Amino acid sequence: MQDRQRRGARRISSPNCSPARRFLDGGGRGATTTFTQRDKGDVLVTFENEAALIGREIGADKFEVVYPKASIIAEPPVAIVNSVVDRRSSRELAKAYIDFLYSPAGQEIIAKHDLRPRDAECSEGKRRQVPADRNLLG
Numbered sequence: 001m002q003d004r005q006r007r008g009a010r011r012i013s014s015p016n017c018s019p020a021r022r023f024l025d026g027g028g029r030g031a032t033t034t035f036t037q038r039d040k041g042d043v044l045v046t047f048e049n050e051a052a053l054i055g056r057e058i059g060a061d062k063f064e065v066v067y068p069k070a071s072i073i074a075e076p077p078v079a080i081v082n083s084v085v086d087r088r089s090s091r092e093l094a095k096a097y098i099d100f101l102y103s104p105a106g107q108e109i110i111a112k113h114d115l116r117p118r119d120a121e122c123s124e125g126k127r128r129q130v131p132a133d134r135n136l137l138g
Contacts, residue, residue, distance in 0.1 A: 036063070047074065049114035073116070 025031040028046055035044040036058050044063075051065045078098055085091040100106045107119040 048116075052114035075116070 025034050028050060031044060032046060032050055032054065035041045036054055048067075051063075054063055055065070078101060080091065080094045080098065085094050101110070102118065104119060104121065107117040107122045111117045111122050
């Protein structure tokens with residue numbers, strides 16, 4: 001059992017659970033693959049950028065995307081870890097990376113990959129269209 005948990009796989013054992021619902025993946029990408037390509041599960045709860053990716057890779061007409069009225073802003077964290085950059089002498093490189101992420105060019109790349117850019121000036125052509133009436137918490 002410990003080996004299975006280390007790999008991120010968990011089994012659900014319930015007499016009311018059909019065989020198609022007995023496996024949960026350990027992460028978002030695996031869950032998306034299981035749902036879209038292995039046809040397991042009734043509903044996939046995922047990030048907005050994953051929904052856009054499914055539409056492009058599998059077909060927008062294959063799945064219905066439902067946006068909840070309220071949602072949590074879940075952004076990937078980015079930080080400079082002093083002990084790491086000091087040990088590797090990489091502080092300048094780490095700082096340059098973070099600066100680039102928030103630059104107009106970095107924000108364009110973020111929008112291109114269906115993530116939410118923080119820069120309001122980011123080109124509208126690359127900004128993903130999501131319902132405007134959502135209550136975003138975060």
